Amino acid sequence: MLYQGQKIKATFTADGGFTVSGITSVEFDGINAAVDEDSKTFGISAKRCDVNRNALTSPPALAVGTTLFICIDSTDANAVIKSVNTFGAEKNGVALTDLLTGNTEVKGEGTDAVTIGTRPFVQFFDDTAPLKMVGTVTLKVTDNGATRRHLVRVLQTGLSEEFELEVELEAVEESSANSAAFS
Numbered sequence: 096m097l098y099q100g101q102k103i104k105a106t107f108t109a110d111g112g113f114t115v116s117g118i119t120s121v122e123f124d125g126i127n128a129a130v131d132e133d134s135k136t137f138g139i140s141a142k143r144c145d146v147n148r149n150a151l152t153s154p155p156a157l158a159v160g161t162t163l164f165i166c167i168d169s170t171d172a173n174a175v176i177k178s179v180n181t182f183g184a185e186k187n188g189v190a191l192t193d194l195l196t197g198n199t200e201v202k203g204e205g206t207d208a209v210t211i212g213t214r215p216f217v218q219f220f221d222d223t224a225p226l227k228m229v230g231t232v233t234l235k236v237t238d239n240g241a242t243r244r245h246l247v248r249v250l251q252t253g254l255s256e257e258f259e260l261e262v263e264l265e266a267v268e269e270s271s272a273n274s275a276a277f278s
């Protein structure tokens with residue numbers, strides 16, 4: 096709806112009548128342009144970060160016993176990361192494990208910024224082949240107070256998004272890997 100503010104002159108007469116002058120108006124035909132169909136793409140980005148969510152632009156190779164932090168961010172202000180559904184590691188094309196059941200902590204679910212902290216198992220460090228971290232998250236579309244409730248209700252069931260991140264590893268000798276496994 097369009098509103099316009101302006102000063103007008105109203106003249107009242109003693110018999111209860113009045114006249115208005117100094118007003119302009121623009122005729123509105125009452126029909127707005129209809130949008131039958133539209134599309135919106137929601138997504139995520141994943142990167143290595145530190146415990147404070149600062150991006151690591153040139154991260155060092157991950158060493159045994161070091162916590163790996165992965166930051167996942169929604170690319171749209173109207174979508175939050177409802178949950179992390181899967182989080183695992185692959186090495187040399189072989190899926191090694193689901194890390195959500197291991198030594199992993201997820202913080203920030205229900206916001207647009209999630210941090211995953213994990214300490215990969217020592218057997219991942221048998222050589223320097225990179226470790227591929229993979230996973231899926233569910234996005235929940237929010238309306239940020241707007242009145243698109245029906246559309247938001249339809250989209251609140253969740254949109255699944257995948258992420259993938261390659262992590263360089265620091266190789267360890269077998270004797271130090273065995274001692275790291277039991278310390």
